Amino acid sequence: xxxxxxxxxxxxxxxxxxxxxxxxxTGNRALMLExxxxxxxxxxxxxxxxxxxxxxxxxxxxxxxxxxxxxxGLSEPETVRHYTRLxxxxxxxxxGLFPLGSCxxxxxxxxxxxVARLPxxxxxxxxxxxxxxxxxxxxxxELAFWLIDLTGMxxxxxxxxxxxxxxxxxxxxxxxxxxxxxxAREVVLVPESAHGTNPATAAFCGYRVEDIPAxxxxxxxxxxxxxxxxxxxAAVMITNPNTxxxxxxxxxxxxxxxxxxxxxxxxxxxxxxxxxxxxxxGDLGVDAMHINLHKTFSTPHGGGGPGSGPVVLSEAxxxxxxxxxxxxxxxxxxxxxxxxxxxxxxxxxxxxxTAFHGQMGMFTRALTYILSHGADGLRQVAxxxxxxxxxxxxxxxxxxxxxxxxxxxxxxxxIFSDKGFAEGLSTIDVxxxxxxxxxxxxxxxxxxxxxxxxxxxxxxxxxKAGLDQFIAALRSIAERARAGDESLKxxxxxxxxxxxxxTQAARKPVLSYNHPAPDGSSTGLGxxxxxx
Amino acid sequence: MRYLPLSDADRSAMLKVIGAGSVDELFRDVPEEARLxxxxxxxxxxxxxxxxxxxMRGMAAKNVAASxxxxxxxxxxxxxxxxxxxxxxxxxxxxxxxxxxxxxxxAQGTLQVLFEFQTQVARLYGCEVANAxxxxxxxxxxxxxxxxxxxxxxxxxxxxxxxxPHYVSVCKTMAKFTGDTLETAAPELTAQTDADRLIAAIDKxxxxxxxxxxxxxxxxxxxxxxxxxxxxxxxxLVVVNTEPVALGLIKSPGEMGADIVVGEGQSIGVGLQFGxxxxxxxxxxxxxxxxxxxxxxxxxxxxxxxxxxxxxxxTREQHIRREKATSNICTNSGLCALAxxxxxxxxxxxxxxxxxxxxxxxxxxxxxxxSAIPGVRLVNDSFFNEFALELPVEARPAVHAMVEKGxxxxxSLGRLYPDEAVLANGLVVAVTETATEEDISSLVSALQEIxx
Numbered sequence: 001x002x003x004x005x006x007x008x009x010x011x012x013x014x015x016x017x018x019x020x021x022x023x024x025x026t027g028n029r030a031l032m033l034e035x036x037x038x039x040x041x042x043x044x045x046x047x048x049x050x051x052x053x054x055x056x057x058x059x060x061x062x063x064x065x066x067x068x069x070x071x072x073g074l075s076e077p078e079t080v081r082h083y084t085r086l087x088x089x090x091x092x093x094x095x096g097l098f099p100l101g102s103c104x105x106x107x108x109x110x111x112x113x114x115v116a117r118l119p120x121x122x123x124x125x126x127x128x129x130x131x132x133x134x135x136x137x138x139x140x141x142e143l144a145f146w147l148i149d150l151t152g153m154x155x156x157x158x159x160x161x162x163x164x165x166x167x168x169x170x171x172x173x174x175x176x177x178x179x180x181x182x183x184a185r186e187v188v189l190v191p192e193s194a195h196g197t198n199p200a201t202a203a204f205c206g207y208r209v210e211d212i213p214a215x216x217x218x219x220x221x222x223x224x225x226x227x228x229x230x231x232x233x234a235a236v237m238i239t240n241p242n243t244x245x246x247x248x249x250x251x252x253x254x255x256x257x258x259x260x261x262x263x264x265x266x267x268x269x270x271x272x273x274x275x276x277x278x279x280x281x282g283d284l285g286v287d288a289m290h291i292n293l294h295k296t297f298s299t300p301h302g303g304g305g306p307g308s309g310p311v312v313l314s315e316a317x318x319x320x321x322x323x324x325x326x327x328x329x330x331x332x333x334x335x336x337x338x339x340x341x342x343x344x345x346x347x348x349x350x351x352x353x354t355a356f357h358g359q360m361g362m363f364t365r366a367l368t369y370i371l372s373h374g375a376d377g378l379r380q381v382a383x384x385x386x387x388x389x390x391x392x393x394x395x396x397x398x399x400x401x402x403x404x405x406x407x408x409x410x411x412x413x414x415i416f417s418d419k420g421f422a423e424g425l426s427t428i429d430v431x432x433x434x435x436x437x438x439x440x441x442x443x444x445x446x447x448x449x450x451x452x453x454x455x456x457x458x459x460x461x462x463x464k465a466g467l468d469q470f471i472a473a474l475r476s477i478a479e480r481a482r483a484g485d486e487s488l489k490x491x492x493x494x495x496x497x498x499x500x501x502x503t504q505a506a507r508k509p510v511l512s513y514n515h516p517a518p519d520g521s522s523t524g525l526g527x528x529x530x531x532x
Numbered sequence: 533m534r535y536l537p538l539s540d541a542d543r544s545a546m547l548k549v550i551g552a553g554s555v556d557e558l559f560r561d562v563p564e565e566a567r568l569x570x571x572x573x574x575x576x577x578x579x580x581x582x583x584x585x586x587x588m589r590g591m592a593a594k595n596v597a598a599s600x601x602x603x604x605x606x607x608x609x610x611x612x613x614x615x616x617x618x619x620x621x622x623x624x625x626x627x628x629x630x631x632x633x634x635x636x637x638x639a640q641g642t643l644q645v646l647f648e649f650q651t652q653v654a655r656l657y658g659c660e661v662a663n664a665x666x667x668x669x670x671x672x673x674x675x676x677x678x679x680x681x682x683x684x685x686x687x688x689x690x691x692x693x694x695x696x697p698h699y700v701s702v703c704k705t706m707a708k709f710t711g712d713t714l715e716t717a718a719p720e721l722t723a724q725t726d727a728d729r730l731i732a733a734i735d736k737x738x739x740x741x742x743x744x745x746x747x748x749x750x751x752x753x754x755x756x757x758x759x760x761x762x763x764x765x766x767x768x769l770v771v772v773n774t775e776p777v778a779l780g781l782i783k784s785p786g787e788m789g790a791d792i793v794v795g796e797g798q799s800i801g802v803g804l805q806f807g808x809x810x811x812x813x814x815x816x817x818x819x820x821x822x823x824x825x826x827x828x829x830x831x832x833x834x835x836x837x838x839x840x841x842x843x844x845x846x847t848r849e850q851h852i853r854r855e856k857a858t859s860n861i862c863t864n865s866g867l868c869a870l871a872x873x874x875x876x877x878x879x880x881x882x883x884x885x886x887x888x889x890x891x892x893x894x895x896x897x898x899x900x901x902x903s904a905i906p907g908v909r910l911v912n913d914s915f916f917n918e919f920a921l922e923l924p925v926e927a928r929p930a931v932h933a934m935v936e937k938g939x940x941x942x943x944s945l946g947r948l949y950p951d952e953a954v955l956a957n958g959l960v961v962a963v964t965e966t967a968t969e970e971d972i973s974s975l976v977s978a979l980q981e982i983x984x
Contacts, residue, residue: 073880
């Protein structure tokens with residue numbers, strides 16, 4: 001035992017004592033902090049805002065005054081802590097590789113965030129007189145032209161709110177075009193490997209959905225498709241590159257056959273990142289394609305949204321696109337074509353599909369991203385994303401079954417199956433194992449055409465060193481799965497939560513906190529640890 | 533390019549591992565004739581951060597920001613003060629750059645927020661359950677009509693004339709394709725809403741009655757008689773709210789009997805942003821939850837018995853049910869829902885009530901001063917923070933004339949209802965806590981000069 005240092009300096013040294021599992025009073029583990037529900041820590045009389053005093057006058061609320069809301073509040077420091085603590089229980093692209101296939105989790109540049117918050121973009125009302133929002137209309141119009149040029153299409157509908165809303169827009173254009181020629185068709189063909197939104201959208205706007213099969217090398221079966229085409233088919237929805245991460249080499253032949261049968265080609269543009277600047281869907285006969293700005297053009301996913309899904313349209317479909325849109329006039333001014341002027345400027349529109357003008361906050365971000373990359377940078381984006389995916393495919397195909405690897409390179413995502421895993425171990429165990437290694441899992445069990453599918457999309461955001469680390473981690477887990485290492489079934493063990501009981505959640509749904517908020521007059525642990 | 537980490541040396545090394553001679557070989561499935569040989573011609577090349585920011589700032593500078601002028605626009609989007617901590621928190625990378633919480637073990641932050649959001653929305657609306665958000669109020673409104681069709685197996689919706697005309701348009705667009713019948717009408721510049729017309733129109737084919745509360749002209753109507761009439765006929769009452777701050781002071785739609793309540797949540801925590809992204813709110817009765825669209829977060833436990841949250845009841849959703857799903861919605865408004873939830877947490881009941889009182893007091897003040905202008909009539913006898921005026925002149929040119937005087941003075945009904953000549957003199961004015969006394973004076977004098 002040394003004597004206390006007169007300066008107070010007490011250096012720590014590593015202990016040699018063995019530690020067993022430590023439990024803490026709070027349930028916290030150092031930087032990993034547990035956080036109760038807002039309803040357990042807030043109360044109805046607490047607030048984090050101050051207001052100027054209100055001059056009281058007679059209320060003109062039609063005699064419908066409310067009596068209590070049961071909404072707890074927190075002071076500002078408590079609020080900041082509550083959400084900061086919660087944030088630390090999330091994985092994010094800012095923390096590391098996020099290889100969710102078909103989701104294109106790429107870096108979200110912070111310049112985009114800065115630009116979207118400029119008062120001239122962030123603080124303007126959608127119904128302001130048009131002379132006061134010329135810059136906003138210019139932004140929408142310039143982004144529209146980029147999207148048209150990048151896809152080789154004729155027009156673009158900017159208002160759809162997300163990918164599935166874009167699909168809806170495309171199908172409504174198709175339906176309007178068919179009705180305009182007096183041709184009622186009832187069926188939309190969708191490959192088995194399509195995103196669930198494709199059949200759901202077709203059904204949502206009143207179509208009957210039929211599957212088209214895939215060939216054993218993961219492509220649309222052109223023969224089966226041709227055989228099914230007929231006068232009742234309105235459209236075929238194709239994802240290209242497809243959800244197996246493969247380009248459809250017969251795309252032009254598919255389009256030609258569909259057009260010859262009097263139908264239209266809808267392309268799901270979720271995977272546009274693989275081909276932006278390399279291939280233009282317009283050159284392949286596509287009639288409509290949505291572009292997820294929150295995928296290819298880097299607007300943040302925000303834990304599930306918002307998205308933005310502009311739809312590029314062929315010459316045949318563009319006249320039917322929705323209202324409103326921003327048009328540029330020869331005098332350099334911009335105008336919003338709304339219901340009022342549609343009669344002269346856009347008479348065949350199928351109508352409006354959302355209030356106001358679309359996801360402006362995503363347009364500013366996407367245009368900022370596009371201007372940063374330019375035509376050359378976007379092309380490099382596609383090349384690097386495809387290069388990264390192929391690097392993963394070839395680095396792991398000896399330990400993971402890659403069902404389509406024999407047929408050649410993949411596009412921007414690599415697909416593996418669970419073939420070769422020991423009995424009792426499956427894709428989900430590998431996915432959860434990756435969590436313990438510090439990675440977000442890949443997309444699992446999608447597409448349905450591959451058994452135990454694992455769809456890995458690294459995007460262009462990853463460095464080679466980052467990919468090498470990921471490959472090493474996934475390799476080790478794959479080897480454990482092949483060897484029958486049962487401990488994988490317990491994964492994750494280092495995450496904020498172990499595997500959760502999703503069956504119980506669905507059987508007895510608890511969808512809100514069902515105890516009244518305290519009024520702050522009494523305190524007690526009971527309120528803090530009451531559970532839901 | 534600053535966003536691309538690979539060096540040329542990395543690319544060569546990786547191609548070697550892959551066994552390809554060039555990147556172009558990886559694109560060999562793309563037919564030769566469809567492959568672009570270089571960057572698309574006529575488009576600019578990459579640019580520095582400074583250059584891009586300069587260009588975007590130039591565009592932004594051409595717009596008049598709401599905070600820079602006396603500002604009175606509403607009609608479905610409202611200018612409110614957003615506490616600084618809201619924008620700070622939503623920019624944390626763990627929230628901003630996370631995906632949909634499909635891997636709950638590493639997404640508890642987002643999932644707990646969604647669970648709290650659902651609870652806040654349900655309580656605000658006076659309903660049992662709410663979902664984890666929709667795109668916006670207008671699309672949520674159509675989804676509610678579709679849900680009422682599924683529940684009642686009827687296809688006629690009676691739409692109040694007080695429903696936001698954009699919301700009506702969205703419903704009309706969709707109904708053309710789904711075969712639903714919509715009974716619609718344009719509003720009249722009267723203090724009375726069309727509650728009686730709605731009640732009279734309900735019959736055995738009615739799936740739902742859709743009522744906005746407060747309505748497009750700001751009027752507040754008692755929903756109870758409509759709920760009773762609809763439910764007596766086996767139909768549902770769908771209530772639409774575009775100004776959630778109002779619900780700090782007026783009765784919740786749920787307590788008056790609404791079956792489905794939907795709305796726009798933008799006012800709480802989300803900036804104006806020229807119309808989007810916003811956040812659609814959606815709530816209903818527990819017994820209808822399996823017919824509800826959109827994601828739901830639910831409570832459960834993990835392998836160690838600790839409380840945790842997951843996305844649940846996914847068998848309603850497109851990724852499981854495909855063409856049999858309740859909706860095609862996938863992406864929602866997660867980050868805007870977070871902003872809503874943070875702002876609502878800062879407010880609490882006390883703050884929301886205070887904010888609502890401030891809005892109402894300001895609006896009463898403005899309504900009194902504006903209706904004192906000779907020739908200007910206040911249409912409403914009830915309102916929250918928004919009301920309609922009938923001017924002695926056409927409102928559309930008046931709005932532009934006010935711009936000349938540096939005032940954004942309201943939304944003309946001519947813009948929203950270009951085909952309804954009788955509404956041409958109508959002006960809807962929204963007055964929130966952000967309007968100062970000087971702002972209100974500027975509006976009054978600008979309008980006075982124009983109508984004289």
